[in-house]
Every structure is written in C-alpha cells, then in structure tokens.
Amino acid sequence: MTVIPNLNIVPFVSVDHMMKLVLRVGIDTFLRELADAVEEDFRRWESFDKTPRIASHSKEGVIELMPTSDGTLYGFKYVNGHPKNMKEGRQTVTAFGVLSDVGNGYPLLLTEMTILTALRTAATSAVAAKYLARKNSRSMAIIGNGAQSEFQARAFKAILGIDTLRLFDIDPSASEKCARNLAGQGFAIKICESAQEAVEGADIITTVTADKQYATILTDNMVGPGIHINAVGGDCPGKTELHRDILLRSDIFVEYPPQTRIEGEIQQLPADYPVTELWQVITGEKQGRASERQITLFDSVGFATEDFSALRYVRSKLPSTGLYTELDLLADPDEPRDLFGMLLRCEAALV
Amino acid sequence: MTVIPNLNIVPFVSVDHMMKLVLRVGIDTFLRELADAVEEDFRRWESFDKTPRIASHSKEGVIELMPTSDGTLYGFKYVNGHPKNMKEGRQTVTAFGVLSDVGNGYPLLLTEMTILTALRTAATSAVAAKYLARKNSRSMAIIGNGAQSEFQARAFKAILGIDTLRLFDIDPSASEKCARNLAGQGFAIKICESAQEAVEGADIITTVTADKQYATILTDNMVGPGIHINAVGGDCPGKTELHRDILLRSDIFVEYPPQTRIEGEIQQLPADYPVTELWQVITGEKQGRASERQITLFDSVGFATEDFSALRYVRSKLPSTGLYTELDLLADPDEPRDLFGMLLRCEAALV
Numbered sequence: 001m002t003v004i005p006n007l008n009i010v011p012f013v014s015v016d017h018m019m020k021l022v023l024r025v026g027i028d029t030f031l032r033e034l035a036d037a038v039e040e041d042f043r044r045w046e047s048f049d050k051t052p053r054i055a056s057h058s059k060e061g062v063i064e065l066m067p068t069s070d071g072t073l074y075g076f077k078y079v080n081g082h083p084k085n086m087k088e089g090r091q092t093v094t095a096f097g098v099l100s101d102v103g104n105g106y107p108l109l110l111t112e113m114t115i116l117t118a119l120r121t122a123a124t125s126a127v128a129a130k131y132l133a134r135k136n137s138r139s140m141a142i143i144g145n146g147a148q149s150e151f152q153a154r155a156f157k158a159i160l161g162i163d164t165l166r167l168f169d170i171d172p173s174a175s176e177k178c179a180r181n182l183a184g185q186g187f188a189i190k191i192c193e194s195a196q197e198a199v200e201g202a203d204i205i206t207t208v209t210a211d212k213q214y215a216t217i218l219t220d221n222m223v224g225p226g227i228h229i230n231a232v233g234g235d236c237p238g239k240t241e242l243h244r245d246i247l248l249r250s251d252i253f254v255e256y257p258p259q260t261r262i263e264g265e266i267q268q269l270p271a272d273y274p275v276t277e278l279w280q281v282i283t284g285e286k287q288g289r290a291s292e293r294q295i296t297l298f299d300s301v302g303f304a305t306e307d308f309s310a311l312r313y314v315r316s317k318l319p320s321t322g323l324y325t326e327l328d329l330l331a332d333p334d335e336p337r338d339l340f341g342m343l344l345r346c347e348a349a350l351v
Numbered sequence: 352m353t354v355i356p357n358l359n360i361v362p363f364v365s366v367d368h369m370m371k372l373v374l375r376v377g378i379d380t381f382l383r384e385l386a387d388a389v390e391e392d393f394r395r396w397e398s399f400d401k402t403p404r405i406a407s408h409s410k411e412g413v414i415e416l417m418p419t420s421d422g423t424l425y426g427f428k429y430v431n432g433h434p435k436n437m438k439e440g441r442q443t444v445t446a447f448g449v450l451s452d453v454g455n456g457y458p459l460l461l462t463e464m465t466i467l468t469a470l471r472t473a474a475t476s477a478v479a480a481k482y483l484a485r486k487n488s489r490s491m492a493i494i495g496n497g498a499q500s501e502f503q504a505r506a507f508k509a510i511l512g513i514d515t516l517r518l519f520d521i522d523p524s525a526s527e528k529c530a531r532n533l534a535g536q537g538f539a540i541k542i543c544e545s546a547q548e549a550v551e552g553a554d555i556i557t558t559v560t561a562d563k564q565y566a567t568i569l570t571d572n573m574v575g576p577g578i579h580i581n582a583v584g585g586d587c588p589g590k591t592e593l594h595r596d597i598l599l600r601s602d603i604f605v606e607y608p609p610q611t612r613i614e615g616e617i618q619q620l621p622a623d624y625p626v627t628e629l630w631q632v633i634t635g636e637k638q639g640r641a642s643e644r645q646i647t648l649f650d651s652v653g654f655a656t657e658d659f660s661a662l663r664y665v666r667s668k669l670p671s672t673g674l675y676t677e678l679d680l681l682a683d684p685d686e687p688r689d690l691f692g693m694l695l696r697c698e699a700a701l702v
Contacts, residue, residue, distance in 0.1 A: 007441060008366055014679035015359055019697040027694070054405055056420050058453045063425050065416050069407045074414050078427070078449065080456020086687045090358060090455055094681045098429065102409045104441055105431020114682035118690055147684075150691035174688055181691045328365035330445045331465035333498075336437045337525055339469055340501035340532050343378070346370040 008332035011324040013111035013314060021314070021323045022115065028158040035123040035159050037309040042127070045279035047071065048305050052259040060084055062236060068304035074100045075308040077113055081236060083210050091147065092210050093117065099311040109315045110327060113307065118148055120310040121302055122155035124255075125230045129160055129204060131281045131288040132253060132296040133228035137203035139164035143195050143217050144209035144233055145171075145178040152206050152232070153182055165189045168198035196222055207241045208232040220245035225293040232300050234265045242297075244268045250297035253278050253288070255306075264299040275299070359683035362675040364462035364665060372665070372674045373466065379509040386474040386510050388660040393478070396630035398422065399656050403610040411435055413587060419655035425451040426659040428464055432587060434561050442498065443561050444468065450662040460666045461678060464658065469499055471661040472653055473506035475606075476581045479649040480511055480555060482632045482639040483604060484579035488554035490515035494546050494568050495560035495584055496522075496529040503557050503583070504533055516540045519549035547573055558592045559583040571596035576644040582616050583651050593648075595619045601648035604629050604639070606657075615650040626650070 013021065022030050041048070053066040061082030068075060079095035086092055095113035100106060129137070140162045142149050146169070156162035165187050167175040175191045182189060192198040199205050199222050207217045210233060223229065223246050234240040242265050252275045254260040261271055278298070280286040289296055318324050333342035364372065373381050392399070404417040412433030419426060430446035437443055446464035451457060480488070491513045493500050497520070507513035516538050518526040526542045533540060543549040550556050550573050558568045561584060574580065574597050584592050593616050603626045605611040612622055629649070631637035640647055669675050684693035 012678070015682045016679055016697075019694055020701070022694060023698050023701060049407055051405065054402065054416070054418060056400055056418060056425055056453075058420075058422065060454050061456055063418075063420075063451060063453070063456050065405070065418055065427060067405060067407060067414075067416055069409075069414075071409065074407055076416060076429070078458075080451070082454075082456045085455050088455065089687055090457065091682060091684075091687055091690070094457060096458070096680055100414060100431070102407075102414070103411050103433075104436050104439065105412055105414050105433045106441065106445060107429070107447070112680055112682065115690065115694065146688040147690040154691075177686070177689055177692065181689070181695060327363070328367055329447055329463055331366045331442060331463065333442075335528070336440060336442050337497040338528055338532070339442070339466065339498040340505075341528065343370055343373060343466065344532060346367075347374050350371070350374060 008328050008330045009326045010107045010110050010329040011318055012327040013109070013324050015112045015115065017323040018112050018115050021317060021321055022119070024321055024323065025317065027154055031119060031123050031155045031158045034119055034310060034313050035127050035155070037313040038120065038124050038306050039127050039282060041305050041309045042279040042282045050256055050304070052256070052262060053304065066304040066307055068308050069102055072102055073308070073312060074102050075311045077304070077307040079113070079117065097307055097311050099315055106330065109311060110329070111311065111314055113310070116310050116314065118151040120306050121148060121232065122151035124306050125152055125206065125232060125298065125300060126155040126159035128253060128278055128298040128300065129156065129228055129230060132298060133160065133204050134226055134289065134292060137228065138162060139166065139202050140204040140206055141166040141168070141198040141202035142206045142208065143168050143198055144207060145169035145174040146208070146210055148208045148232065149178045150181045152208060153187065156204070157186065162204065163187055166192055166198040166202055168192045168195050204228045204230060206230040206232060209241055214238065214240050216243045217241040218246055219243045220249070223249070223295060225295065227295050229295065229297045230300065231265050231297060236263055237267060240265050240268060247297065250295040251276065252297045252299055253281065254299050255301065255303040259303060260299055260301050263301040266299055359679050359681045360677045361458045361461050361680040362669055363678040364460070364675050366463045366466065368674040369463050369466045372668060372672055373470070375672055375674065376668065378505055382470060382474050382506045382509045385470055385661060385664050386478050386506070388664040389471065389475050389657050390478050390633060392656050392660045393630040393633045401607055401655070403607070403613060404655065417655040417658055419659050420453055423453055424663060425453050426662045428655065428658040430464070430468065448658055448662050450666055457681065460662060461680065462662065462665055464661070467661050467665065469502040471657050472499060472583065473502035475657050476503055476557065476583060476649065476651060477506040477510035479604060479629055479651065480507065480579055480581055483647040483649055484511065484555050485577055485640065485643060488579065489513060490517065490553050491555040491557055492517040492519070492549040492553035493557045493559065494519050494549055495558060496520035496525040497559070497561055499559045499583065500529045501532045503559060504538065507555070508537065513555065514538055517543055517549040517553055519543045519546050555579045555581060557581040557583060560592055565589065565591050567594045568592040569597055570594045571600070574600070574646060576646065578646050580646070580648045581651065582648060587614055588618060591616050591619060598648065601646040602627065603648045603650055604632065605650050606652065606654040610654060611650055611652050614652040617650055
C-alpha cells in the first residue's frame with residue numbers, strides 16, 4: 001500500500017484569502033487569466049459532462065447546485081439567489097465551490113465563490129462581448145449598479161478596453177457607490193437619471209438587476225442598431241429583464257440552451273426559438289456578429305463550466321501564493337477499511 | 352438595516368471534531384438519536400422536495416450530489432464511490448455535507464460526512480429492520496466486513512438488540528479487523544469461511560460489499576424463510592449483490608423508488624415491479640412484515656433525506672458541545688451591494 005501523507009486535508013480558500021489572491025495577482029490580470037480559462041473551456045465544450053443546474057426554489061429565492069466534469073476534474077458550485085437578503089444585510093448571491101479528482105473522487109479544493117462568481121460572471125460576459133460587440137466599442141451602459149456592476153466594468157475594461165460608463169439604478173445610492181468604487185481606475189463615468197438616458201450612445205448595454213420578477217429594464221425603443229446587450233440579471237424562472245420585442249429583433253447567444261430556456265430571457269420565447277451557442281462562436285463553427293447594425297444579445301445565466309474554469313484557475317494559483325488553509329475534511333484511517341477503528345483509537349487517545 | 356454579526360462565518364465540523372462529537376455523545380446514544388431523526392423525517396416524507404441524486408459516473412467510480420429540502424432547511428451531501436481507492440490507501444466512500452437556511456440561502460453548517468454517512472447508513476438500516484425483521488431477531492450475518500460493517504453491527508445492537516454476529520469477507524483479514532474492533536462490546540462473534548456458513552441460523556443478513564459489478568453475494572438457496580435481508584452494498588447502476596431469484600421471493604422495501612430502480616438491487620427487475628416505500632411502513636399506511644415466514648428485503652441505496660436528518664442532528668449538538676470551528680466562507684461586505692468595495696478596502700488595508 002502506498003502511503004500518501006495528509007489524505008485528510010483539502011485546501012480551503014476563505015473569503016479573506018480570495019481577496020488577497022485577487023489583489024496579489026492584480027484585479028486586471030486575474031480577470032484576463034480567468035477569461036482565458038473560461039474561453040479555453042468553452043473551446044473544449046464537448047469534453048464536458050453537462051446538466052442544467054439543480055435548483056431548489058422557495059418563495060424567497062433559490063438554492064442551486066451546478067456540477068460538471070471534463071473526465072479528469074469534477075467541479076460543482078453551491079449558489080443561492082435571494083433578492084430580499086440585501087435588506088437584511090446579507091448578499092443576494094453567495095456561493096462556494098469544490099474541485100475534485102475524478103479518478104478517486106477526493107476533493108482537491110474548497111473555496112469561497114461569492115467573490116469568485118462575481119469575477120467569473122464578469123469575465124464570461126467580457127469573453128462573449130469580445131466575439132459579439134462591435135470591434136470599436138468603448139462605451140457601456142450598466143443598468144443595475146449592485147454587487148456585480150463594478151466587476152462587469154473592470155472586466156470589460158481589462159478585456160475589451162471599455163473606458164466610458166453610463167450608470168443607472170432605481171436606487172441612486174447604488175450608482176454613487178459604483179462610481180465611487182470605480183473612481184481613479186481610468187473610466188469616464190456618468191450617472192444617469194433613467195435607463196433611457198443610460199443607453200444613449202452606448203455600444204454595449206449590460207443589464208444586471210436583481211429583482212426576482214418579470215421586469216422590463218429595457219423596452220424595445222431603447223435599443224438601437226449595432227448594440228450588444230449583455231443580459232446578466234435574468235437568470236431564474238420568472239426573472240427576466242428585457243421586453244420580449246427586443247429578443248425578437250436580436251440575434252441571441254447563450255451558454256447552454258437546456259438551462260437558458262428555463263432561466264434566461266428566452267424563457268419568454270417558444271422552446272424552439274433559434275439561438276446560437278457561445279462555444280460554437282468561440283470555436284469558429286458559427287458566426288458571432290455579422291454586421292455593424294446587428295443587435296447581438298448574450299442571454300447569460302451562468303453555467304457550470306464557467307465555475308469549473310474558475311475553480312481550476314484558482315487552484316493553479318495556490319502553490320505559488322500559499323493563500324489557503326488546510327481543512328481536515330476527509331476521514332483518513334491508517335487502514336482504509338478501518339473507519340470504525342479510527343473512532344476507537346480516537347477514544348483511546350482521549351482517555 | 353439590521354446588523355447581524357459574523358455573517359461570513361459557517362460552523363465547520365472536521366473529521367477530528369466529528370469523532371469527538373460521536374464519542375462525547377456516546378456511540379450508542381448517537382446511533383439511537385440519529386435513528387430517531389431519520390425515522391422522524393421518514394414520517395414527514397411528503398414534506399420533502401425529493402430528487403434522485405445527481406451522479407457523475409466515470410470508469411473508476413462515481414461522484415454524487417444529494418440535495419433535499421423540507422421548505423425550512425436545505426441539505427446536500429457530496430459523496431464519492433471509488434472501489435479501487437482502498438488499494439491506494441484512500442476511502443472507497445468519502446463525503447461532506449452542508450445544511451442551509453431556505454429563507455436566505457446561507458449555509459448553517461459544513462461538516463465531514465465520511466464518518467457521519469457510515470453512522471446514518473447504519474442507523475437507517477436499523478430503522479428499516481425495526482419494522483421488517485422478526486421481533487425476536489438476535490443474530491445477524493454481515494457479508495462484507497469493510498468500513499461500514501462495524502457501524503451496522505453497533506446500530507443493530509443499539510436499536511434492535513442484535514448480539515450475535517456471523518462475519519464473512521472474501522478477505523479474512525477484513526473479518527478479523529471487524530471482530531477485533533467489536534471485541535468487548537457485548538457481541539458473540541463468529542468468523543465464517545463462506546457466505547453460506549455466515550447465513551446459517553441468522554435472523555438478519557446484511558450485505559455490504561464494495562465491488563462495482565453485478566456480484567452474487569447471496570444465491571437463492573442461502574435464504575431461508577423468515578429472514579430479513581439488509582442489502583446495503585448494491586447502490587449504483589451496475590453494482591448489485593443479490594441473485595435475482597432472491598428478489599422474486601422477497602417482499603421488497605425501498606427508500607425512494609425513482610432512485611432505487613436505477614441504483615438498487617431492483618435494477619435487475621422490470622421498472623414496474625411492485626415495491627413498498629419504507630416511509631409508508633413507518634407511518635402505518637402500508638404493512639411491513641406480515642408473517643414469520645416472509646422474506647423481507649430492504650434494498651437500501653441511501654437517500655438524501657437520511658443525510659438531511661444527519662445534518663440537522665449534528666447541528667443540534669453543536670451549541671452544547673462546541674465541537675466545531677468557524678469558517679470564513681461567505682463574503683460579508685459592510686453594505687451588501689458593496690462586494691467590490693470590500694476588495695478595495697482589503698487592498699487599502701494591505702498597503
């Protein structure tokens with residue numbers, strides 16, 4: 001029998017360590033490298049075992065598990081979505097995740113994913129926009145200026161060079177917070193009085209509101225030719241942001257159709273409405289933006305492979321940074337079949 | 352805004368703390384109280400949101416997520432099954448689990464579940480046997496003397512008064528380990544040379560082998576009238592322990608038919624073969640054992656509600672024992688929408 005030391009230990013990245021990791025690597029570098037990992041995994045889309053996330057819905061929100069595997073590694077994320085949380089001082093969305101070795105089933109990493117999800121969502125949005133927005137895009141409207149908004153802005157700057165932001169939120173203090181947090185980071189920022197004002201002249205519109213309802217953040221008349229819409233907030237049955245007419249005028253790009261048809265903006269459309277899968281655009285199998293006047297829509301709901309990419313990226317950073325602790329998570333008896341004996345020896349040691 | 356302290360913290364029960372918790376409570380008491388929790392939750396079966404576990408199969412084994420919710424609490428377990436692990440000094444089955452608040456989606460507990468799964472599996476087996484085995488049962492054959500065997504023995508003693516064990520394993524050293532671990536705990540133990548010898552005169556037969564294959568641990572001629580079979584090891588597509596003819600002579604009791612038909616012994620039978628749900632026996636809706644000569648079979652695969660019971664039971668023990676640590680798992684910015692600001696403040700603090 002091979003003796004492998006510390007089989008009981010799983011590296012754990014706490015919230016504090018995640019923040020330090022992001023800062024150590026640098027926010028822009030982290031976003032760029034994470035976007036590369038996300039894009040790489042979209043490129044080998046067919047090697048993943050895919051399933052729509054497993055959702056447990058309640059009146060107040062949803063708890064979801066998002067597993068996937070590439071045959072070598074297995075990852076899953078636990079994530080909740082509870083819009084009312086904010087009023088109680090809690091996060092609308094919190095998450096944690098695990099990466100495991102498919103060969104033996106042992107977890108290799110447990111990490112916070114509240115911050116990491118914000119980063120991977122923004123990185124994924126930027127990857128999609130790289131293929132779908134007009135090449136000369138510089139200006140982005142962000143409608144909904146909550147926890148995700150600054151991450152979107154930073155990712156679009158780091159990956160696409162977006163340097164002009166037009167912010168709108170029904171709560172002006174959210175826009176002020178967003179503008180304050182992004183000050184001195186190379187953006188020209190305008191806080192707008194309405195969604196209508198925010199979208200004026202924008203090359204890209206990012207919608208990222210949190211209400212769990214059929215909302216109409218954008219109406220049809222607000223969307224001009226050539227726009228790329230990055231629709232992030234509609235990600236749950238009964239939770240959409242765009243008027244149906246916008247969808248009908250757009251070319252729609254999605255992550256994983258079986259999940260997006262349940263959760264995305266396209267839940268408003270018939271189940272066979274044509275959409276293009278983002279991975280096929282990335283591999284070159286399908287066309288992304290075809291003309292300067294086309295309206296492209298990335299109907300983003302967040303897919304398990306993106307979390308997988310984030311998990312493997314974070315894991316790759318641990319040896320060099322040491323920004324983790326060791327968690328005694330797995331029972332490791334001296335002899336594997338002797339789980340009960342381990343309990344007895346623990347008892348003997350306590351006496 | 353209500354300020355709630357330590358929103359970032361999730362109590363964590365490590366392997367070491369789990370062992371100390373079981374020993375502090377006492378193994379028998381722990382098994383009895385856990386069996387009560389399992390039985391309680393079977394009794395309110397209809398209040399649970401149920402789904403077959405989500406399995407990711409590979410050549411070497413399986414990784415599964417097992418979620419459930421009663422509308423107030425949500426629980427899930429991560430568990431792997433890799434029969435080849437033992438040869439590498441690893442556990443065949445390891446697990447951890449999380450209990451969360453449905454109202455806000457925040458985790459309330461993260462715990463090791465390798466030891467806890469062994470305990471809850473044994474407790475569930477004993478609950479089933481309480482309803483299905485002959486009342487005067489004293490003697491149990493255990494075929495397969497690996498990591499789960501002693502837990503089964505202790506649960507059947509604590510809950511049913513089983514005091515005579517007949518052990519068999521294809522590896523005699525496993526039987527010796529089992530007998531050694533159970534010495535001085537009130538059992539009369541016989542190590543047998545064959546499965547045939549082990550079942551002679553036994554009131555209950557527990558099969559708990561680990562090979563991922565269609566095995567035939569028991570053949571039809573080995574099972575006499577009045578026996579209760581507690582079939583624990585067949586719990587995966589392609590992994591069974593009993594000859595099909597035994598199933599045809601038995602009355603079969605299962606946890607959750609949609610899962611058991613995929614994973615249990617009854618995967619050998621047509622999809623509409625009649626089975627009885629254990630919860631209905633516990634509530635009195637259906638009959639359990641009807642006669643002294645009937646062969647009853649608990650085709651156990653392990654269901655998410657049992658892990659839920661185990662999670663809520665462990666959580667109930669934490670305040671009085673303090674046997675946990677605090678994990679910084681959830682981002683908790685001063686203002687909930689200010690996740691990015693938390694990162695900036697961390698940066699400022701590092702300078």
